[in-house]
Amino acid sequence: MGAVDGEGESQRISVRRVALCWRYILRMKAAIHIRYGAPEVVRITEVDKPKARDNELLVKVHATTVNRTDCGYRAAKPFILRFFTGLIRPRVRVLGTEFAGEVEAVGSGVASFDVGDRVFGYLEGRFGAHAEYVTIPEDASVAIMPPNSTFEETAPSIEGSHYALANIRAAKIRRGHDVLVYGGTGAIGSAAVQLVKSLGADVTVVCSTENVALVERLGADRVIDYRAVDFTKDKQTYDVVFDAVGKSSFGRCRRLLRPKGIYLSTELGPFPQNPILALITPLFGGKKVLFPIPKHDQEMVKYIKRLIESGDFKPVIDRQYPLDQIVEAYRYVETGQKIGNVVISVA
Numbered sequence: 001m002g003a004v005d006g007e008g009e010s011q012r013i014s015v016r017r018v019a020l021c022w023r024y025i026l027r028m029k030a031a032i033h034i035r036y037g038a039p040e041v042v043r044i045t046e047v048d049k050p051k052a053r054d055n056e057l058l059v060k061v062h063a064t065t066v067n068r069t070d071c072g073y074r075a076a077k078p079f080i081l082r083f084f085t086g087l088i089r090p091r092v093r094v095l096g097t098e099f100a101g102e103v104e105a106v107g108s109g110v111a112s113f114d115v116g117d118r119v120f121g122y123l124e125g126r127f128g129a130h131a132e133y134v135t136i137p138e139d140a141s142v143a144i145m146p147p148n149s150t151f152e153e154t155a156p157s158i159e160g161s162h163y164a165l166a167n168i169r170a171a172k173i174r175r176g177h178d179v180l181v182y183g184g185t186g187a188i189g190s191a192a193v194q195l196v197k198s199l200g201a202d203v204t205v206v207c208s209t210e211n212v213a214l215v216e217r218l219g220a221d222r223v224i225d226y227r228a229v230d231f232t233k234d235k236q237t238y239d240v241v242f243d244a245v246g247k248s249s250f251g252r253c254r255r256l257l258r259p260k261g262i263y264l265s266t267e268l269g270p271f272p273q274n275p276i277l278a279l280i281t282p283l284f285g286g287k288k289v290l291f292p293i294p295k296h297d298q299e300m301v302k303y304i305k306r307l308i309e310s311g312d313f314k315p316v317i318d319r320q321y322p323l324d325q326i327v328e329a330y331r332y333v334e335t336g337q338k339i340g341n342v343v344i345s346v347a
């Protein structure tokens, strides 16, 4: 009897092992949301693991971020987003735009990446990085990670710098320019300060008292504490005013601009006037608003990689959460007080 019982038990164990293996091969953990709303609509569950198509990499995600784009898509704010993401329910259930991880498999047509490569990339529009695995076409916004950097250091390097770079390139910021960055401590602002400095321009940063030392470390030539003074009354004028937190307006910042100065903002504006001003103001040849539509590609990721390697750019990391605590991460990002980036450890 004892031997038969022992055999039955070992068969049950083998079946369990096979089931676990299949689960490992076919399923993965992900943070999903099936309706729009507050951070609590997000839950951790198991979903099907994606498969790499012929031109794609399957990446095991080690680190990702929760950023303002994820918050906007999760909550469907502004409402207009629903016309792109699903009117009643979100079409994309797994968010997450940035990732750093390891290539686990490659499609038959992939030539430039190999299994085991440490890569980082950007998935805006596709999303999916709040999961154990993502797929990405080999010619999309993905590149080999800078050497000697960790997954957690690298994952937050793209979203903020991508928005900063789009604005910097639109305004053609270069050596000799005087640039004011309003809100130099968010993901976009802290990247903007470093990227503007890397181009040789002079940068004045507006931030709160507690963050003065941080923005000086990032390269600020001059700092204005917005809690102590109204930065719009500054005596100096600028070639470019970049509002990286979207809390000012062209009207308020106009007098800070030189005769052909440029105003940039990461937000539409309360009315929402910035895209409209970007169409009208360039027609008059004086001070103008630009509102570029950011585009991302592999060149952009490689550019960021070079800046990390040269030491010109290092993403600022505020807090780090495990994937299981992603709801907490969302709550924190939505305070509007994060410094730089909030990283999620996945592996």
Ligand SMILES: NC(=O)c1ccc[n+]([C@@H]2O[C@H](COP(=O)([O-])OP(=O)(O)OC[C@H]3O[C@@H](n4cnc5c(N)ncnc54)[C@H](OP(=O)(O)O)[C@@H]3O)[C@@H](O)[C@H]2O)c1
Pocket (backbone or CB within 6 Å): 067, 068, 069, 160, 163, 182, 183, 184, 185, 186, 187, 188, 189, 206, 207, 208, 209, 211, 226, 244, 245, 246, 247, 266, 267, 333, 336, 337, 338, 339, 340
């Ligand atoms: N255009 C797009 O498609 C797009 C995409 C992503 C994000 N965004 C927008 O871009 C903005 C920035 O996002 P983010 O993730 O970089 O950062 P964020 O989370 O919005 O910014 C947080 C930082 O902003 C600072 N801040 C808050 N109020 C401020 C004020 N009145 N003046 C100066 N600094 C202030 C805070 O520091 P203190 O403690 O110093 O206040 C904190 O460090 C957001 O409005 C976001 O919605 C736009």
